[in-house]
Amino acid sequence: MQAYVAKRTLLFIPTLLLVTIVIFVLLRIVPGDPAVMLLAGGEAGGEENEYSQEQLAELRAKLGTDKPIVIQYAIWVGNMARLDFGTSFFYETPVAADLKQKFPVTLELAILATILAIIVAVPMGVVSAIRQDTIADYATRVITIAGVAIPNFWLAILMIFFLVLIFGWMPPIVYVSLWEDPTSNLKQLFFPALALGFSNMAFIARITRSAMLEVFREDYIRTARSKGLREAVVVFRHALKNAMLPVVTISGYEFGRLMAGTIIIEVIFMVPGMGRLLVTSIFHRDFPMIQAVIVLITVLVLVLNLVLDLFYAWLNPRIRYT
Amino acid sequence: MSQDRGIGAIALPGPPEGGLRPKRTAVQNLMNFFRTKPLGTFGAFVAVILVFVAVFANVLDTHDPYQIRPETSTGNKVDVFASPDPQFWLGTDHLGRDVYSRLVHGARISLYVGLMSSFIGCTIGMMVGVASVHFGGITDLSVQRVIDGMMAFPSLILAIAIMAALGSSLNNVVIALSIIYIPSTARILRSQALAIKETDYVLAARSVGAGDWRIIIRHMIPNCFALFIVSVTIHLGGAIIAEASLSFLGVGTPPNVPSWGGMLTGASASSIKLAPWVAIFPGLAIVVVVFAWNLLGDALRDVLDPRLRGTG
Numbered sequence: 001m002q003a004y005v006a007k008r009t010l011l012f013i014p015t016l017l018l019v020t021i022v023i024f025v026l027l028r029i030v031p032g033d034p035a036v037m038l039l040a041g042g043e044a045g046g047e048e049n050e051y052s053q054e055q056l057a058e059l060r061a062k063l064g065t066d067k068p069i070v071i072q073y074a075i076w077v078g079n080m081a082r083l084d085f086g087t088s089f090f091y092e093t094p095v096a097a098d099l100k101q102k103f104p105v106t107l108e109l110a111i112l113a114t115i116l117a118i119i120v121a122v123p124m125g126v127v128s129a130i131r132q133d134t135i136a137d138y139a140t141r142v143i144t145i146a147g148v149a150i151p152n153f154w155l156a157i158l159m160i161f162f163l164v165l166i167f168g169w170m171p172p173i174v175y176v177s178l179w180e181d182p183t184s185n186l187k188q189l190f191f192p193a194l195a196l197g198f199s200n201m202a203f204i205a206r207i208t209r210s211a212m213l214e215v216f217r218e219d220y221i222r223t224a225r226s227k228g229l230r231e232a233v234v235v236f237r238h239a240l241k242n243a244m245l246p247v248v249t250i251s252g253y254e255f256g257r258l259m260a261g262t263i264i265i266e267v268i269f270m271v272p273g274m275g276r277l278l279v280t281s282i283f284h285r286d287f288p289m290i291q292a293v294i295v296l297i298t299v300l301v302l303v304l305n306l307v308l309d310l311f312y313a314w315l316n317p318r319i320r321y322t
Numbered sequence: 323m324s325q326d327r328g329i330g331a332i333a334l335p336g337p338p339e340g341g342l343r344p345k346r347t348a349v350q351n352l353m354n355f356f357r358t359k360p361l362g363t364f365g366a367f368v369a370v371i372l373v374f375v376a377v378f379a380n381v382l383d384t385h386d387p388y389q390i391r392p393e394t395s396t397g398n399k400v401d402v403f404a405s406p407d408p409q410f411w412l413g414t415d416h417l418g419r420d421v422y423s424r425l426v427h428g429a430r431i432s433l434y435v436g437l438m439s440s441f442i443g444c445t446i447g448m449m450v451g452v453a454s455v456h457f458g459g460i461t462d463l464s465v466q467r468v469i470d471g472m473m474a475f476p477s478l479i480l481a482i483a484i485m486a487a488l489g490s491s492l493n494n495v496v497i498a499l500s501i502i503y504i505p506s507t508a509r510i511l512r513s514q515a516l517a518i519k520e521t522d523y524v525l526a527a528r529s530v531g532a533g534d535w536r537i538i539i540r541h542m543i544p545n546c547f548a549l550f551i552v553s554v555t556i557h558l559g560g561a562i563i564a565e566a567s568l569s570f571l572g573v574g575t576p577p578n579v580p581s582w583g584g585m586l587t588g589a590s591a592s593s594i595k596l597a598p599w600v601a602i603f604p605g606l607a608i609v610v611v612v613f614a615w616n617l618l619g620d621a622l623r624d625v626l627d628p629r630l631r632g633t634g
Contacts, residue, residue: 014467015467015470015471015474018467018468018470018471018474019471019474019475021471022471022472022475023483026483026484027483027486027487145613145616146613149559149609149612149613149616150609151563151566151567151605151608151609151612153566153570153583153586154586154605154608154609157586157601157605158601158602158605160594161594161595161598161601161602164594164595165595256476257476259476259479260476260477260478260479261478263478263479263482263571264567264570264571267570267571278482279482279572279573282482282485282573283572285486290483290486294475294479294482297476298474298475298476298479301474301475301476
């Protein structure tokens with residue numbers, strides 16, 4: 001196990017470096033000099049301001065874009081390691097302060113979506129597997145196929161449509177944090193989380209179903225049945241417990257996709273999280289902010305995947321030797 | 323392998339001349355596909371309609387999809403958020419543009435972006451995967467690490483980052499989506515190429531002195547082709563959704579372009595009560611097309627490469 005942990009952790013470092021290089025290079029191939037852009041006018045297509053060469057040189061020095069690109073990269077990564085994500089081009093405030101405010105919102109949304117998805121999907125998958133080839137099974141299978149085809153933004157729009165039409169609901173203007181008022185916070189985030197988690201729910205239900213069907217074929221289930229255990233005990237104690245392993249790890253891996261999915265959901269439901277921050281930063285061409293958001297999400301996903309890999313290997317020793 | 327499970331619309335290298343059973347004609351293959359894969363047939367049917375609409379968008383539209391109508395009345399009705407009627411079949415949007423005509427032209431955008439990006443992405447991915455196996459050693463290892471790095475990103479995030487760098491335009495969407503499909507295709511085709519590399523015909527080609535590129539292009543790539551077709555079909559549905567997502571966020575195609583995702587941008591909580599058709603129809607189009615395309619992709623995968631069954 002130690003060898004496996006060491007190997008996985010060591011492999012993690014080059015991947016992390018590569019990810020930062022990809023982002024850094026990507027946002028440096030932008031046509032145009034950020035300093036010129038800032039001086040000429042913050043937003044793309046805005047009016048051009050007059051500026052002198054001295055101003056330009058001064059701003060370049062301030063932004064650090066006058067140094068060679070390798071040095072810029074080293075400084076950027078070094079600062080990030082100390083949680084200093086630089087200063088926003090647009091708001092001229094530290095990026096870290098913004099992230100500290102928005103990150104928990106996005107994280108909460110993604111966690112809530114995962115919880116909702118699991119609560120609905122696991123019973124669905126179990127019923128579908130126990131009652132294979134019945135109406136319940138077909139219904140589950142149709143839902144799981146539809147869940148993959150329906151883009152979450154359309155689902156969110158439809159949801160808003162029905163909420164507005166039937167309940168006269170409107171998306172809240174002011175966001176309330178979980179610590180201030182848990183009830184109204186959960187009320188605000190419930191529908192966004194539902195829209196976000198729907199495709200996950202479909203996926204998890206499918207995994208649960210196939211995992212259950214696979215486990216049902218195992219010898220120990222036959223043993224359990226033949227020694228006269230009640231069906232409920234066989235299903236829940238013997239089968240479900242073993243089938244949950246892939247379900248738990250897969251919902252973990254899917255978490256990364258959820259973090260990306262929050263971008264769209266946040267924009268539709270007007271939730272002030274990182275996704276909306278990312279979209280507005282793109283319109284402002286606020287590169288330090290864009291970089292920080294993308295690095296943060298990607299690193300979170302990478303760390304989560306590493307933890308899950310280790311967790312999985314710990315639970316299932318067969319993995320370690322492959 | 324695949325011959326026993328029913329042969330699909332695309333001819334596989336059949337059994338040798340005078341083999342176990344006579345070679346089927348393309349029509350027989352097609353009929354067999356329709357018979358054994360009803361869902362795939364439905365998918366193919368919708369795909370054909372999509373292509374038809376995209377090609378004949380100019381004929382099928384009733385108005386200029388770009389034409390903005392000022393908020394004045396023609397006769398006695400307002401043209402902004404006009405409800406569906408004989409003049410505007412599916413109503414108009416917040417700028418008074420005809421939703422039906424934009425929907426028809428949107429099919430063109432979706433198909434263009436979907437086909438181009440999945441085709442380009444999978445082609446480059448195939449080249450990378452096959453070449454990396456062929457050259458092996460340090461090349462393979464470094465290519466694999468770069469692919470790991472690219473796959474670490476949630477794909478929508480990477481696409482958004484690329485769009486942020488390139489700026490919004492139709493072709494930039496194609497570039498961004500092509501890039502995000504390279505790593506996964508490269509990885510899938512690499513595993514196929516690993517098997518092909520060990521085959522006798524590659525050894526034979528090498529022993530008669532064929533060069534690297536001749537082996538790659540004449541021997542390895544043609545034998546990866548079934549998997550390539552499957553990858554393109556499977557990514558196509560995803561590419562349509564990804565384009566819609568990017569355009570919806572405003573970082574994909576420019577707002578005036580009639581993209582299905584972009585058409586949904588105007589649909590906010592405030593306008594949805596006023597004009598639900600603006601939000602309903604483009605979304606419905608995306609769902610139907612992607613759903614059908616996935617069914618077709620699954621059927622093609624089963625037929626062309628049974629080993630991949632259940633992996634997607």
